[in-house]
Amino acid sequence: MQKRTFVAALMATTVAVATPGIAETTWDGPTSGPTAAEGKSIVVVAGDLKNGGILGVTNGVEEAAAKIGWEVRVLDGAGSIQGRTAAIGQALALKADGLIINGFDAVEQQAALEGVVSADIPMVAWHSGPKIGCDAPGGIFANVSTDAMTVSEVAAEWAIEDGGKDIGVVIFTDSTYQIAIDKADRLKETVEAAGGKVLEYVDTPIADTSSRMGPLTTSLLQKYGESWTHSLAINDLYFDFMGPSLAAAGLAPDAGPQAGSAGDGSEAAFQRIRSGGYQAITVAEPLNLQGWQLVDELNRAIQGEACSNYVTSPALVTPEGLAKLGDSNSFDPDIPYRAAYATIWGK
Numbered sequence: 001m002q003k004r005t006f007v008a009a010l011m012a013t014t015v016a017v018a019t020p021g022i023a024e025t026t027w028d029g030p031t032s033g034p035t036a037a038e039g040k041s042i043v044v045v046a047g048d049l050k051n052g053g054i055l056g057v058t059n060g061v062e063e064a065a066a067k068i069g070w071e072v073r074v075l076d077g078a079g080s081i082q083g084r085t086a087a088i089g090q091a092l093a094l095k096a097d098g099l100i101i102n103g104f105d106a107v108e109q110q111a112a113l114e115g116v117v118s119a120d121i122p123m124v125a126w127h128s129g130p131k132i133g134c135d136a137p138g139g140i141f142a143n144v145s146t147d148a149m150t151v152s153e154v155a156a157e158w159a160i161e162d163g164g165k166d167i168g169v170v171i172f173t174d175s176t177y178q179i180a181i182d183k184a185d186r187l188k189e190t191v192e193a194a195g196g197k198v199l200e201y202v203d204t205p206i207a208d209t210s211s212r213m214g215p216l217t218t219s220l221l222q223k224y225g226e227s228w229t230h231s232l233a234i235n236d237l238y239f240d241f242m243g244p245s246l247a248a249a250g251l252a253p254d255a256g257p258q259a260g261s262a263g264d265g266s267e268a269a270f271q272r273i274r275s276g277g278y279q280a281i282t283v284a285e286p287l288n289l290q291g292w293q294l295v296d297e298l299n300r301a302i303q304g305e306a307c308s309n310y311v312t313s314p315a316l317v318t319p320e321g322l323a324k325l326g327d328s329n330s331f332d333p334d335i336p337y338r339a340a341y342a343t344i345w346g347k
Helices: 052-068 081-093 106-118 148-163 178-193 206-227 236-241 243-248 267-275 287-302 319-324 337-345
Strands: 009-011 041-046 071-076 098-102 123-126 133-136 140-144 168-173 197-203 230-233 258-261 281-284 315-317
Touching: 041 052, 041 081, 052 071, 052 098, 052 236, 052 267, 052 287, 052 337, 071 081, 081 106, 098 106, 098 287, 106 123, 123 287, 140 287, 148 178, 148 230, 148 258, 148 281, 168 178, 168 206, 178 197, 197 206, 206 236, 206 243, 230 236, 236 243, 236 258, 236 267, 267 281, 267 315, 267 319, 287 337, 315 319
Parallel strands: 041 071, 041 098, 098 123, 123 140, 168 197, 168 230, 230 258, 258 281
Antiparallel strands: 009 315, 133 140, 281 315
16 A cells, blocks of 8 residues: 655644644633632542553643642552542542542543532543533533544544545444544544545453454454555554554554554654554644643632633644654643743742
């Protein structure tokens, strides 16, 4: 398969386009809000810190918490429903001043989160469900995310541009999460609307990718052979464990199915894209910025102020774009968000 060059682009939710490598200097987030609430202690309940997106957001929260002057405790749900439930219970026992739900569906933990609401602990979230912004379901003050449908459309349009209308796509998702279903559905709709073919819609848990993706990849190769031209997934983690099976089948990175992720832009994904390691692109979120936004939204919630309703923009990350960005393995837009939030907080 002849691999095409696709120009890297920064895609705003308004579908404005700019080229990575050119400094983005305009801050389009909030410029006003409450100054820092003093002496607060917050808890981050992470869905699974092995997930690069969740880890990147957690790092951003810790950086922002240090600036605003809060203590932060991170509890790892370790990729299981039971682990996340236990972590929420531990957060309640710690009598946190605020809680950040990081990277799992609020519906899954509805009963546990009702306890948080009853305890009158303000909550914000990253990727807690399909509703972005203010007043998300489950008592969540703000659900921080890029526009997930835009992310899926960008990934699917890359596949069409890369392979033409004769592509055969396998889509990987996890029906544990409503947002993952919605993203995968949009991937499928976009590919098919452009005349491409979706060979299979694979539902496999994100938490089990390390054990499942190797055998799955081998099975799909046997089933579809050369008609499988592209893989699209709702998260980079699916591609962490696909490469060895493709290599074992004798497929070079530029010859086998070309992999593109509709989120989140993990460090491992950047390294694969940079080195030609069985992933061609990712549609990355500004994870560190989103960590800062979570702290700002939580500060607003703690003080009874309105949420900012800010929605960050994703970036299509390609080898060409990475070549312009030096050694960085994360999408951290060159906009003064740290200074903007510090000014709001009076720090």
